[in-house]
Amino acid sequence: MFGLAAAGLLLAGCAALPAADRPPAHPAPAAPAAPPAPDRPDATPPVVVNRLGMVMQRLPAGVFTMGRSDDVDALARRFPGVERARLEELGDEQPAHEVRLTRPFYMARHEVTVGQFRAFLAASGHVPESIADGTGAYGHDPSRAARWQAGGEVFAGRDPRWSWADPGFPQRDDHPVVNVTWNDAQAMARWLSATEGRRYRLPTEAEWEYACRAGSRGDFHTGDGAQALAGAANVFDADAAPHWPPWQAQALPVPDGHVFTAPVGSYPPNAFGLFDLHGNVWEWTADWYAEDAYAHAAADDPAGPASGRVRVRRGGSWHTWPVYARCAYRNVNSPSTRYVLVGIRLVMDADPPGPGPRPAGGP
Ligand SMILES: [Ca+2]
Numbered sequence: 001m002f003g004l005a006a007a008g009l010l011l012a013g014c015a016a017l018p019a020a021d022r023p024p025a026h027p028a029p030a031a032p033a034a035p036p037a038p039d040r041p042d043a044t045p046p047v048v049v050n051r052l053g054m055v056m057q058r059l060p061a062g063v064f065t066m067g068r069s070d071d072v073d074a075l076a077r078r079f080p081g082v083e084r085a086r087l088e089e090l091g092d093e094q095p096a097h098e099v100r101l102t103r104p105f106y107m108a109r110h111e112v113t114v115g116q117f118r119a120f121l122a123a124s125g126h127v128p129e130s131i132a133d134g135t136g137a138y139g140h141d142p143s144r145a146a147r148w149q150a151g152g153e154v155f156a157g158r159d160p161r162w163s164w165a166d167p168g169f170p171q172r173d174d175h176p177v178v179n180v181t182w183n184d185a186q187a188m189a190r191w192l193s194a195t196e197g198r199r200y201r202l203p204t205e206a207e208w209e210y211a212c213r214a215g216s217r218g219d220f221h222t223g224d225g226a227q228a229l230a231g232a233a234n235v236f237d238a239d240a241a242p243h244w245p246p247w248q249a250q251a252l253p254v255p256d257g258h259v260f261t262a263p264v265g266s267y268p269p270n271a272f273g274l275f276d277l278h279g280n281v282w283e284w285t286a287d288w289y290a291e292d293a294y295a296h297a298a299a300d301d302p303a304g305p306a307s308g309r310v311r312v313r314r315g316g317s318w319h320t321w322p323v324y325a326r327c328a329y330r331n332v333n334s335p336s337t338r339y340v341l342v343g344i345r346l347v348m349d350a351d352p353p354g355p356g357p358r359p360a361g362g363p
């Protein structure tokens with residue numbers, strides 16, 4: 001019945017159209033095939049490499065389940081060494097909910113490297129926040145690590161002796177940059193947007209988790225439980241544990257080859273072709289944090305709360321326990337935080353650029 005009625009309405013609608021808008025009474029002859037346009041580059045190629053050498057990987061639009069689907073008991077079975085009270089604090093990962101990202105977008109295959117950040121500073125004149133405000137950053141002080149007991153500050157700082165260029169452990173140009181603030185990330189995205197003619201920005205939380213999962217549903221893109229990270233990520237591991245003995249029980253039980261940061265791309269990529277979403281350095285996202293954000297999130301392209309005090313970072317780091325390197329885990333910092341575990345990964349809009357570059361992100 002409904003179908004017939006709807007068809008009648010459609011026919012009535014057709015009849016009312018002005019002649020120019022009516023469907024043709026007979027099939028129109030096929031239009032000649034449009035000639036190829038060799039002078040117009042594809043606006044959305046699979047990969048774009050920018051002037052800093054960042055390889056931007058095109059990710060498809062899609063639907064995924066954001067957040068953790070199961071309860072604390074199930075999580076405790078997968079992470080038996082973690083105190084129950086810690087697992088019970090993870091309510092902000094729920095409720096799991098379906099999210100639709102309606103547009104394709106590009107994400108950098110790798111975290112921003114030390115070399116890329118240095119090139120950005122040289123070309124843009126940007127002064128990193130830790131230097132501009134004179135308070136410095138954090139660093140690894142081996143003598144402090146030896147005295148450290150769980151509960152205190154693990155790293156030394158803030159101190160002007162530490163910065164993005166020196167976090168107190170060796171880093172080459174292909175290591176991920178650390179001690180960079182959310183505001184530094186915004187500045188980098190703004191500069192790239194202005195110079196590349198494409199809109200660069202930080203990923204939303206939803207985009208980050210979608211990218212991390214790459215179609216998987218478990219704790220990690222490689223599966224469930226800490227063991228799934230063996231050979232797959234740089235986290236707090238068997239080689240790092242002797243440097244921070246109180247955390248020994250939480251370490252990945254096998255060596256991952258790196259006590260501190262690893263060169264980006266040292267482990268296999270996920271199904272989207274992205275590296276190091278788990279571990280190496282935490283990655284800033286665009287979103288303000290709210291503990292109950294998922295209860296109020298839009299189903300399409302959620303962008304987090306309209307305001308807040310702290311921004312979300314994701315993915316864990318070289319010093320992070322496996323349980324906190326899961327795709328679903330959410331952590332936060334103020335936008336001016338600089339730390340030895342926190343870095344940057346940028347995304348780029350796939351939409352064809354408009355008449356001029358648009359501003360990147362919020363304030
Ligand atoms: Ca490690």
Ligand SMILES: [Ca+2]
Nearest residue numbers: 276277279281
């Ligand atoms: Ca990472």
